[in-house]
Amino acid sequence: MSIRKIVLMMLVMLTGSLQAAEKKQPNVLFIFADDQCFETLAASGHPVIKTPNLDRLTRQGTTFTHAFNMGSWSGAVCVASRCMLNTGRFIWRANSIYRETGKELEAGRFWSSYMRDAGYHTYMTGKWHVRADATKAFDTTAHIRGGMPNQVPEGYNRPLNKDDKQWLPYDPQWGGFWKDGKHWSEVVADDAIGFLNQSKTDESPFFMYIAFNAPHDPRQSPKKYVDMYPLQDVDVPDNFLEEYPYNEEASTGRMLRDEMLAPFPRTEYSVKVNRQEYYAIITHMDHQIGRILDHLKKTKQERDTYIVFTADHGLAVGHHGLMGKQNMYDHSVRVPFVVVGPGVEKNASNDANIYLQDVMPTTLDWAGVKKPDHVEFNSLLPLLSGEQKESNYPSVYGAYLESQRSVRAFGYKMILYPSIGKVRLYHLETDPLEQHDLSDKAETLGVQKKLFAELLTLQQEVGDELDLTGKFSF
Numbered sequence: 001m002s003i004r005k006i007v008l009m010m011l012v013m014l015t016g017s018l019q020a021a022e023k024k025q026p027n028v029l030f031i032f033a034d035d036q037c038f039e040t041l042a043a044s045g046h047p048v049i050k051t052p053n054l055d056r057l058t059r060q061g062t063t064f065t066h067a068f069n070m071g072s073w074s075g076a077v078c079v080a081s082r083c084m085l086n087t088g089r090f091i092w093r094a095n096s097i098y099r100e101t102g103k104e105l106e107a108g109r110f111w112s113s114y115m116r117d118a119g120y121h122t123y124m125t126g127k128w129h130v131r132a133d134a135t136k137a138f139d140t141t142a143h144i145r146g147g148m149p150n151q152v153p154e155g156y157n158r159p160l161n162k163d164d165k166q167w168l169p170y171d172p173q174w175g176g177f178w179k180d181g182k183h184w185s186e187v188v189a190d191d192a193i194g195f196l197n198q199s200k201t202d203e204s205p206f207f208m209y210i211a212f213n214a215p216h217d218p219r220q221s222p223k224k225y226v227d228m229y230p231l232q233d234v235d236v237p238d239n240f241l242e243e244y245p246y247n248e249e250a251s252t253g254r255m256l257r258d259e260m261l262a263p264f265p266r267t268e269y270s271v272k273v274n275r276q277e278y279y280a281i282i283t284h285m286d287h288q289i290g291r292i293l294d295h296l297k298k299t300k301q302e303r304d305t306y307i308v309f310t311a312d313h314g315l316a317v318g319h320h321g322l323m324g325k326q327n328m329y330d331h332s333v334r335v336p337f338v339v340v341g342p343g344v345e346k347n348a349s350n351d352a353n354i355y356l357q358d359v360m361p362t363t364l365d366w367a368g369v370k371k372p373d374h375v376e377f378n379s380l381l382p383l384l385s386g387e388q389k390e391s392n393y394p395s396v397y398g399a400y401l402e403s404q405r406s407v408r409a410f411g412y413k414m415i416l417y418p419s420i421g422k423v424r425l426y427h428l429e430t431d432p433l434e435q436h437d438l439s440d441k442a443e444t445l446g447v448q449k450k451l452f453a454e455l456l457t458l459q460q461e462v463g464d465e466l467d468l469t470g471k472f473s474f
Contacts, residue, residue: 025205026304026342027301028115029292029307029308030208030209030210030308032126032212032310032311033285033310033312035216035217037317037334037335038067048233050286051286052286052290053290057309060346060347062348064337064380065351066334067336067354067355068356070091071397071404072313074401075258075401076129077312079129080094081357090461092462101131111360112209113137114367114369116207119367120204120367121199121202122209123195123208124141126188126210127145127147127212149213149220150175152174152176154166155167155218157263158261159269159270169221169226176218177214177281178220183221183222184214188210188288219277219280221283226277226280236275239434239435244327249422258326262323303342306341306363306366307341308339310335313333315331316331316332328406330432330434337356337359339384352392358379358392360377361375396409397461403417404417406455407451407454407458408428409451414448414451414452424437425437425448425451448474
């Protein structure tokens with residue numbers, strides 16, 4: 001080999017080393033589930049669910065046990081959640097720009113825009129459901145999916161009884177998650193692994209936005225995952241009801257798509273089958289997440305990577321006689337939220353109230369980006385470091401359309417149904433399943449007044465213009 005070639009090789013190696021040394025920012029791997037309730041991690045104490053890879057994350061990092069979504073201006077709650085996530089705005093200000101989020105992207109006010117400007121190679125695969133072009137929002141994209149896999153008519157109002165076997169969650173004839181030949185969760189994992197192979201030689205740090213459609217309905221997974229949950233072992237929630245008493249007033253009535261998945265009145269059998277399929281698709285997704293995590297380690301990028309796992313909102317699947325997420329109960333507004341990475345305490349939990357959209361300013365902090373003025377959610381770094389003990393949100397706001405409002409504060413949750421002037425009140429420490437309505441107890445009038453005043457304050461903070469004072473008096 002000539003001296004000239006040797007010198008050139010040494011220069012290339014030196015330049016590469018310098019570039020590697022200059023790569024100070026950490027990688028960010030964001031893993032996003034769809035419709036996953038906070039309780040559905042084995043590590044959280046769930047008696048049935050199997051989630052070995054998500055449990056691995058909880059051992060490697062810190063779990064925020066009280067992560068919430070603010071709610072939705074749409075029956076498709078995921079639309080509002082993802083708009084808030086990517087724009088950083090609280091619910092009603094996110095709603096005000098929802099139809100023009102493409103312009104927000106063009107103006108560089110998206111989560112991925114700030115990460116790109118900070119020097120990150122931005123990557124996305126899976127569910128988007130944001131009114132902006134994902135191929136412009138990220139440097140590299142793979143499979144960009146819509147809101148949900150197609151649900152066929154046979155997937156609704158089922159099962160009617162033990163003989164109702166027409167629709168089976170592992171039968172590919174129904175399409176859905178198997179449309180185009182491979183289960184969408186497996187495609188997402190394949191995509192992520194492919195990008196990890198590419199990024200290991202990339203000079204830039206990566207920001208990966210890995211968004212599963214699972215466990216949204218149709219809750220389909222290979223038969224071996226369904227078989228992991230024999231029906232006799234599947235739980236029926238303690239707060240099971242045949243029908244929620246305020247269905248119509250709460251806009252969670254019989255004609256809402258999510259609520260049409262199981263028959264009315266609800267039966268324990270139909271709830272068990274729906275939960276069996278819910279657990280199975282979560283475990284199948286968990287396996288795909290494990291593949292991604294294993295490959296992150298295999299490509300030796302684990303040490304320099306922060307990982308956040310969460311979901312866009314929860315799901316009832318039989319709690320309170322409900323099936324969907326269009327309600328203010330914890331099973332629908334509360335999500336799993338786990339953070340792993342350099343300096344993050346391992347096998348730890350934090351019970352501070354957070355919103356899942358806090359992940360956006362948190363990652364900007366990791367990237368060294370000053371939080372933009374329009375971003376209203378808060379970085380979790382002070383909580384993760386122990387510098388801050390108290391939550392940024394001593395009270396938690398919730399809303400669904402104009403038909404529901406909620407406030408969580410002072411150890412209670414109050415849910416309001418404005419169209420009928422109905423109040424529901426739960427003491428969360430003694431009644432975590434929100435079963436025992438205390439609103440008609442005279443001794444709770446004082447706390448109801450405090451909660452209502454707190455909700456009015458929160459309305460101003462989040463841009464909520466719905467007039468509640470003319471509908472409720474305490």
